[in-house]
Amino acid sequence: MPFKLCLAPWIVLLCIGFHASPFPTVLFTSAAIGNDVFFSHADLFESPRRDISGTAYMDCNGDSLADIVTMSATDNIATIFRSVGANSFDGGSNINPPTGSAQPSSVAVGDFDGDSDLDFVVGFLSGPYLFVWFENTGLNSCTYIPNTTGIHPSSRADNRTSVIVRTSHFDSPNTQMDVTVLASFPDPTSELFVYMAPAFNESDAVLVSSDFASPPKCLTLGDNNRDNIPDILVGMNTSNHQAEQPVSYIFIVDFLLAS
Helix, strand or coil: CCEEEECCCCCCEEEEECCCCCCCEEEEEEEEECCEEEEEEEECCCCCCCCEEEEEEECCCCCCCCEEEEEECCCCEEEEECEEECCEECCCEEECCCCCCEEEEEEEEECCCCCCCCEEEEEEEECCCCEEEEEECCCCCCCEEEECCCCCCCCCCCCCCEEEEEEECCCCCCCCCEEEEEEEECCCEEEEEEECCCCCCHHHCEEEECCCCCCEEEEEEECCCCCCCCEEEEEEEEEECCCCEEEEEEEEECCCCCC
16 A cells, blocks of 8 residues: 655655665655655565665666666675666666775765766775765766775775765856765764865865764755855764763754855
């Protein structure tokens, strides 16, 4: 029986990855009828990939169909599933990360070099880079190559407990998408950076904050104050030892760029 949710008319596709399941990627589709939205769910396919750590939609070959990119933390590989229409996908093509990069933890999509096709970035828990840019070769074939040009090796290459990547456009008039990286370490320290496309130079990265009340858990970008510049929302959890109850914090950055 489909799940029914009453909302304004819209159409949405949701793609969720699960850690352990014979169907590690599940698609929830919706259709609007009047003011109601009906959700139904279908297991996409049985995949050999394990421990899905990130999923994203992208049109990788310019056919106006939503393809899927997934990351497998256990197999340390990216897989592109190309849409063939009607919520169906091909068997997938695999992309290996650069040597030494391991344990992918999140994925985000954007055009990072201004060539009008979609690339994606992946955050890694270990290896020389906090994140790696997978560049679309522009051949309308969903062919990607890892591009680490300008992404300097991190001084803290291993033992990262969390790396979350998100994309948004900060530095107008450039059209490329920039990358926000929230990295946590076991010491415990967390650092929030914005890397500007397309160079992604470590020396030019903006350190937004390294002062968090507790280890961050989630990261969202949006225009909080309608100034056409993305703001950054970070959620954190910690323990209140007096009340012995978990306490949540919300950290909001109003991002301002120097002219």
